[in-house]
Amino acid sequence: MAHNASVKVVKNAYLVDGTGKKPVKDTTIVIKGNLIEDVGKTVDVSSGAEVIDAAGRTVMPGLIDAHVHICFNGDPNLLSVLNYPPGLIQLFGAYNASKTLEAGYTTIRDMGTPFGYALALKKAIEMGIARGPRIVAPGRIISQTGGHADFYLPSGVTYNEMSLISDGPSETRRSARINLRDGVDFLKICTSGGVMSPSDPVDTPQFTVEEIKSVCEEANHVHRSVASHAHGPTGIMNAILGGVKSIEHGSIQTKETVKAMVEHGVFQVPTLTASWNIIQKGTAAGIPDWAVAKAKEIADYPQKSLMLCYKAGVKVAAGTDAGTPFNRHGENAKELELMVAAGLKPIEAITCSTKIGAEACYLGAKTGTLEKGKWADLIVIDGDPTADVMLLQDKAKIRLVMKAGTVEVNRGI
Ligand SMILES: [Zn+2]
Structure with a gap:
């Protein structure tokens, strides 16, 4: 089936959602257009969506x-x-x-x-x-x-x-x-x-x-x-x-x-x-x-x-x-x-x-956390930055950068 270009799914994410809550394993994030449509362990994924498999990696807000x-x-x-x-x-x-x-x-x-x-x-x-x-x-x-x-x-x-x-x-x-x-x-x-x-x-x-x-x-x-x-x-x-x-x-x-x-x-x-x-x-x-x-x-x-x-x-x-x-x-x-x-x-x-x-930035309603309805601004990173923030300084570990639903950087995922 052809990809539904406007829908992306990030699956198997170790989710650090930006709110300060404990990370959650095996999370799925559904992105429609520029927005996060859903986030959770059991969310509906429409067929034909472009899938980004984040297994073994952390997904967190941009x-x-x-x-x-x-x-x-x-x-x-x-x-x-x-x-x-x-x-x-x-x-x-x-x-x-x-x-x-x-x-x-x-x-x-x-x-x-x-x-x-x-x-x-x-x-x-x-x-x-x-x-x-x-x-x-x-x-x-x-x-x-x-x-x-x-x-x-x-x-x-x-x-x-x-x-x-x-x-x-x-x-x-x-x-x-x-x-x-x-x-x-x-x-x-x-x-x-x-x-x-x-x-x-x-x-x-x-x-x-x-x-x-x-x-x-x-x-x-x-x-x-x-x-x-x-x-x-x-x-x-x-x-x-x-x-x-x-x-x-x-x-x-x-x-x-x-x-x-x-x-x-x-x-x-x-x-x-x-x-x-x-x-x-x-x-x-x-x-x-x-x-x-x-x-x-x-x-x-x-x-x-x-x-x-x-x-x-x-x-x-x-x-x-x-x-x-x-x-x-x-x-x-x-x-x-x-x-x-x-x-x-x-x-x-x-x-x-x-x-x-x-x-x-007065953009708290639109970005900064990975929650339903916000812009899909996220990064996928090797390892767990909540254990070691130094990881965030290593660009090779930042595998993917998405801004408002568009993949801006993809270092291979
Ligand atoms: Zn200054």
């Missing part, structure tokens, strides 16, 4: 990275961007997106690209003219003068193609509107200093609560959310008070900020991989000395903050900050290893990289 910079390559110094023609930066994005998909990631949330290219790349992928994960895109980063996303060099040269530099609530409001006019999925702001910006101490606050509120109000008017880069507690707290729903890095969380995170339902995205790479590779690899010094200054905190958040019930979404020095696209699963090293169980790190990641 991974989600809630914090990447898809157009950056992991160069030691982000100022390398000054040497690249804009068109080349776009092509980097397409290349990196493909790498990310190959690694089993079916959704990513971008946190800033020159010219807001992530939005164009998202559309290209949707149109089928580029290959990559589904992208959730922010437009240009909104930053204050001298803030984390103000690429200002001592010579007076600026590179502000990544950002909209805004001061005062009327400017921040306008910047929000400019991004929203482009149809972005969410807005990204910076409410503290950063590691990869030379002149702002990492834990100092940026933007006033009034400025932050103006951005959040505009986003909320059109049912969008705001994510904020924030390392220190004042920057984190100001962001929460202003209405931000996702704290990026959140390196120095305190009892007070964690309490506020829980009360306001704010996500924590720890990005452990970013500082790990900067500290491991160091100045010898060409990373600017000030960036290495800043990463070392806060080195003791991110793992502790992750566990403080997790234990208090904050929703923690895995994000790598891929694109920062030596933090390469396609190696995103390093974050799970570091989350486990910080104290999470493997299944918890997986849930942070699937279900909670989807929720942070």
